[in-house]
């Protein structure tokens with residue numbers, strides 16, 4: 001069975017470039033249903049990745065699928081640039097209803113988180129008449145050149161982006177970039193101080209900075225969860241210096257953290273919000289929600305021939321309905337807390353689990369050589385993720401040091417499925433500690 005998967009990967013290798021892949025195991029998917037994926041050999045996996053935090057409503061929710069197909073039957077092509085459609089306007093209305101100060105904002109649509117952040121890169125400095133943006137080391141904002149430049153992920157460090165981005169440290173409490181500082185709160189204070197009293201006073205004077213862009217939880221950088229105060233401090237700095245605060249909610253927005261927007265935990269109002277990934281339950285869409293005067297600027301364009309397709313706008317409307325009707329927000333908060341608690345127990349039992357952190361249903365489990373040294377243990381991380389796959393659980397890893405196992409299951413998971421995942425993860429960690437996964441087995445899967 002597994003041989004079929006490897007044979008398929010050999011075929012794929014001949015025709016598709018590796019730069020478009022982040023692979024941890026030979027997953028060749030046939031179909032998905034609820035919280036499960038099935039591969040081409042018919043094997044079932046509990047999916048705690050959800051296609052990188054996309055399948056929030058699970059796979060194949062009938063209400064979403066049927067409505068989307070119905071719209072596609074009615075109108076298979078439509079360029080919103082020139083032709084309007086009810087579904088697209090209705091989606092914009094719904095999003096603005098859910099957004100603080102929504103009556104002062106408008107939306108611009110795209111296809112991916114990358115193009116939306118590229119829109120930020122393009123529109124915000126132009127509007128503010130200030131060339132620079134500040135972003136964070138470890139952040140992931142996308143692959144197009146503007147969003148690539150905003151990103152600070154180590155996997156994107158070899159291509160040099162545009163020079164108008166100043167990257168500053170993110171408060172990674174477990175490994176604070178400032179030597180000798182311990183603890184999340186203390187690390188945040190140090191990062192804020194560095195930004196406010198060093199960066200803005202030296203290389204990036206406020207009159208040159210249009211805005212600060214941040215992820216509310218730095219996800220691909222290692223699932224780093226700041227305290228609610230961090231965003232409040234960024235809001236204060238932005239206000240005091242007449243800059244815009246831009247929050248990239250592409251991965252954790254749309255209720256993953258137990259609130260519609262993750263920034264709601266901080267009780268702040270960003271100026272610009274970016275959404276993507278899960279909004280249309282697997283179909284490509286992105287949104288920039290921004291002050292009307294920027295969205296309406298007659299000097300600039302931000303459009304794509306097919307963004308959004310009415311079928312996708314319909315899927316997004318239904319996704320929002322499903323998440324509220326099925327109370328997936330409460331579920332994310334409740335099951336997330338349960339998982340965190342159980343993972344803390346697991347941490348106490350295993351020397352190689354250095355830290356466990358999360359909010360709602362985004363959780364990071366940081367793997368180290370040992371608790372005392374905290375040295376990142378990328379090899380065991382890759383092996384645990386591989387072993388979990390062998391045992392029927394889909395996960396991935398993230399992080400500046402490739403050593404954080406990320407859990408982002410569909411928001412529909414129940415307690416039994418959470419227990420099933422915990423059980424497999426625990427077995428996988430034990431298996432790796434006992435040397436059950438050879439270096440050879442993971443050689444082909446370089447991850448990121």
Ligand SMILES: Cc1ncc(COP(=O)(O)O)c(C=O)c1O
Nearest residue numbers: 112113114140141142248250251
């Ligand atoms: C926070 C964040 N922003 C933007 C993106 C880019 O989104 P996409 O891959 O849809 O272009 C990602 C993707 O992982 C992300 O996590």
